[in-house]
Amino acid sequence: MKGIIDILQEEVKAAFEQAGYDGKYAKVTLSNRPDLCQYQCNGALAMAKEYHKAPIQMAEQVVTVLQESKTFQEITAQAPGFINMTVSDAFLADYMNAMRKAERYGVEQSEHEETIVIDYGGANVAKPLHVGHLRSAIIGESIKRTAKYLGHKVIGDAHLGDWGLQIGLIITELKHRQPDLVYFDENFDGEYPAEAPFTMADLEEIYPYANKYSKENEEYKEEAQEATAQMQAGRKGYRALWQHIVDVSVADLREIYTKLGVDFDLWKKESDAQPYIPDMVQGMKDGGYAHIDEGALVVDVKEETDTKEIPPCMILKSNGATLYNTTDLATIVERRKLFDPTRIVYVVDKRQALYFEQVFRCAKKTKIIGEDVDLVFLGFGTMNGKDGKPFKTRDGGVLRLEHLLQDVTEKVSEKMADRDMDEKTRAEVAAKVGLAAIKYGDLSNQASKDYVFDMERFTSFEGNTGPYIMYTIVRIKSLLAKVADMGIAVAEETVILPAQNKSVTDVMLSLSKWGETVQAAYAELAPHKICQFIYELSDAFNKFYHDNKIATNPEETVRDSYIKLSMLVGNVLEVAVELLGLEAPDRM
Ligand code: ARG
Numbered sequence: 001m002k003g004i005i006d007i008l009q010e011e012v013k014a015a016f017e018q019a020g021y022d023g024k025y026a027k028v029t030l031s032n033r034p035d036l037c038q039y040q041c042n043g044a045l046a047m048a049k050e051y052h053k054a055p056i057q058m059a060e061q062v063v064t065v066l067q068e069s070k071t072f073q074e075i076t077a078q079a080p081g082f083i084n085m086t087v088s089d090a091f092l093a094d095y096m097n098a099m100r101k102a103e104r105y106g107v108e109q110s111e112h113e114e115t116i117v118i119d120y121g122g123a124n125v126a127k128p129l130h131v132g133h134l135r136s137a138i139i140g141e142s143i144k145r146t147a148k149y150l151g152h153k154v155i156g157d158a159h160l161g162d163w164g165l166q167i168g169l170i171i172t173e174l175k176h177r178q179p180d181l182v183y184f185d186e187n188f189d190g191e192y193p194a195e196a197p198f199t200m201a202d203l204e205e206i207y208p209y210a211n212k213y214s215k216e217n218e219e220y221k222e223e224a225q226e227a228t229a230q231m232q233a234g235r236k237g238y239r240a241l242w243q244h245i246v247d248v249s250v251a252d253l254r255e256i257y258t259k260l261g262v263d264f265d266l267w268k269k270e271s272d273a274q275p276y277i278p279d280m281v282q283g284m285k286d287g288g289y290a291h292i293d294e295g296a297l298v299v300d301v302k303e304e305t306d307t308k309e310i311p312p313c314m315i316l317k318s319n320g321a322t323l324y325n326t327t328d329l330a331t332i333v334e335r336r337k338l339f340d341p342t343r344i345v346y347v348v349d350k351r352q353a354l355y356f357e358q359v360f361r362c363a364k365k366t367k368i369i370g371e372d373v374d375l376v377f378l379g380f381g382t383m384n385g386k387d388g389k390p391f392k393t394r395d396g397g398v399l400r401l402e403h404l405l406q407d408v409t410e411k412v413s414e415k416m417a418d419r420d421m422d423e424k425t426r427a428e429v430a431a432k433v434g435l436a437a438i439k440y441g442d443l444s445n446q447a448s449k450d451y452v453f454d455m456e457r458f459t460s461f462e463g464n465t466g467p468y469i470m471y472t473i474v475r476i477k478s479l480l481a482k483v484a485d486m487g488i489a490v491a492e493e494t495v496i497l498p499a500q501n502k503s504v505t506d507v508m509l510s511l512s513k514w515g516e517t518v519q520a521a522y523a524e525l526a527p528h529k530i531c532q533f534i535y536e537l538s539d540a541f542n543k544f545y546h547d548n549k550i551a552t553n554p555e556e557t558v559r560d561s562y563i564k565l566s567m568l569v570g571n572v573l574e575v576a577v578e579l580l581g582l583e584a585p586d587r588m
Contacts, residue, residue, distance in 0.1 A: 038509060503547045
């Protein structure tokens with residue numbers, strides 16, 4: 001089904017041509033003066049150069065052609081050459097009825113199916129999650145769902161960090177505390193125990209301790225670095241410990257991500273890319289792309305057009321060790337081999353922008369991936385606390401996601417204290433609404449911007465917040481339940497009638513943006529566009545709900561039309577929040 005702007009544009013284009021002008025000027029957009037009209041076309045202004053006529057005169061000619069059209073309630077030419085359009089109620093109602101029947105409520109699937117890998121986890125095993133990981137998960141999940149909805153083949157990858165110094169730190173600390181563990185016995189050649197010698201709670205204590213200590217004690221730090229290198233080189237006991245760390249952490253991470261409504265298709269880790277490194281490095285050398293610089297192997301990635309300095313991409317350190325980017329490059333090789341993607345999207349903190357620029361350039365230059373593959377960096381800003389510094393939880397330490405979820409859920413639960421619900425239901429509802437507060441609070445901001453996590457505002461049931469949106473959906477659900485209770489059955493063929501008043505028109509106008517919103521949200525990797533749509537529609541619906549009798553409308557055809565319209569709003573809102581990774585409760 002065509003988007004409403006496309007439909008209008010086609011009609012306006014035909015009119016331009018009929019008036020003797022090139023149809024390419026007939027671009028229709030949403031009006032930036034909604035008080036004057038709904039849509040506008042500024043094409044006549046741009047035509048003056050080509051046709052040497054006054055824009056207003058040409059705009060008037062186009063408007064004359066469209067005067068009889070049933071699409072418009074009003075179409076006028078305004079000085080100096082704007083065309084202002086307001087569509088007719090009949091046209092809008094027709095569009096609503098078509099949406100109701102169309103698949104995905106009118107969102108067209110993409111013509112070209114892409115294979116997209118989305119890299120949006122980046123959590124590190126054995127290390128606490130921080131706000132960056134939270135944002136990556138929330139934003140990436142929404143983009144993944146949106147791309148899938150548009151019919152693309154999408155692989156969401158957790159890409160866990162499991163190959164860094166944190167492993168060496170834990171091994172070292174463990175060795176200090178329990179030197180007798182078999183993992184440290186170099187002569188041991190039996191089977192290592194299946195059970196890990198630590199729990200997640202132990203790791204949560206060991207890592208911060210070892211990390212802090214290594215910063216105060218140089219010798220300890222070197223020991224940890226050496227242990228990391230030995231683990232990477234394949235020392236058996238250390239690999240066994242690494243495996244335990246991974247298993248214990250991944251089980252914990254799975255739980256957290258599930259609570260967050262984040263669902264990876266793939267749980268790959270940095271370690272999975274390691275086997276691809278030797279061939280990749282050899283290829284870079286053989287191709288003449290890499291050279292030795294002060295003992296290190298590097299690939300130059302600067303380009304003539306650069307306005308700022310882009311340093312070379314280091315592939316191997318002088319001691320032969322690999323780096324964070326060696327792993328990222330090898331992961332590109334791995335993804336190409338496994339999925340042959342047309343696009344890879346990295347949802348990572350924007351402070352890694354330069355780093356990814358280097359990696360992308362290096363990957364293209366050394367031909368480990370084709371020029372035609374779109375490597376995209378979606379950098380996000382920081383989630384700050386009210387003090388303007390990166391958000392911390394109540395104990396002042398790094399963010400513990402469970403605590404954040406718990407705090408928000410408690411807050412929401414408090415606000416629902418007067419509801420007549422049993423405790424279990426209240427807890428379930430509060431969990432859903434709390435998650436909406438966090439995710440919607442994040443997604444409603446443009447991803448690249450920093451934002452302040454404001455507990456009061458995010459959990460408010462009013463304004464542009466997750467709870468308000470959930471509340472609107474719940475309101476529609478209860479309206480429809482009431483309709484059913486009253487024994488009103490609206491036949492399938494009942495149509496939505498042309499609007500009776502402005503509040504109805506506004507609901508329809510908001511709904512009509514659905515298709516174009518989803519397209520734009522994916523094309524621009526901008527979930528906040530879906531949030532804008534949701535908020536506008538919710539607001540329009542709530543005004544409509546307030547101003548009109550729906551279930552009790554004395555006029556039966558109007559009543560049924562309103563019910564159908566409410567159903568459509570409810571259905572579209574539910575799909576829209578699903579694209580954000582949210583689910584509304586049945587009541588709240
Ligand atoms: N593990 C990294 C971190 O915690 C993030 C990884 C981002 N993704 C990537 N492909 N480099 O900062």
